[in-house]
Amino acid sequence: xxxxxxxxDTFVNNLQEQIFDxxxxxxxxxxxxxxxxxxxxGPLADADxxxxxxxxxxxxxxxxxxxxxxxxxxxxxxxxxxxxxTVCGSFAAEMTVGKTPEEVADISGEAILEKIxxxxxxxxxxxxxxxxxxxxxxxxxxxxxxxxxxx
Ligand code: FES
Numbered sequence: 388x389x390x391x392x393x394x395x396d397t398f399v400n401n402l403q404e405q406i407f408d409x410x411x412x413x414x415x416x417x418x419x420x421x422x423x424x425x426x427x428x429g430p431l432a433d434a435d436x437x438x439x440x441x442x443x444x445x446x447x448x449x450x451x452x453x454x455x456x457x458x459x460x461x462x463x464x465x466x467x468x469x470x471x472x473t474v475c476g477s478f479a480a481e482m483t484v485g486k487t488p489e490e491v492a493d494i495s496g497e498a499i500l501e502k503i504x505x506x507x508x509x510x511x512x513x514x515x516x517x518x519x520x521x522x523x524x525x526x527x528x529x530x531x532x533x534x535x536x537x538x
Contacts (some may be wrong), residue, residue: 410470413486415505418474425473427480429463438523442516446472450520452528459483459491471510477504479517491525494518
């Protein structure tokens with residue numbers, strides 16, 4: 388005899404499988420994997436630069452950058468947004484690692500989307516939000532490099 392709790396478990400399992408299938412379809416294998424196991428998840432306590440930008444969608448992206456010898460040696464992201472912003476933030480943070488400020492400045496929303504591979508059209512703005520947040524964090528780092536940077 389099937390109990391109500393078994394019915395419920397089956398329902399939940401099916402629902403989860405459906406969600407996973409849809410996410411894999413939307414983000415491709417690399418993006419799906421990153422959504423399931425986000426890397427470069429912040430905050431980063433000893434960051435040299437940190438920016439927080441709220442997009443038009445109302446979601447906030449944060450980027451933390453740590454520099455050593457004028458290259459990013461560690462990075463992290465944090466977001467209160469959707470699965471798409473998690474995937475973008477994670478790849479965006481990863482893309483800064485090992486780069487000089489000039490190279491970090493070149494990370495565009497398009498570059499983040501290209502790195503992910505497949506991404507829902509309607510969520511492209513999440514990648515542009517991540518790129519904008521990187522630029523804000525980089526700007527803060529650059530200002531701190533000059534003697535009167537914060538004035
Ligand atoms: Fe707002 Fe993704 S950042 S929907």
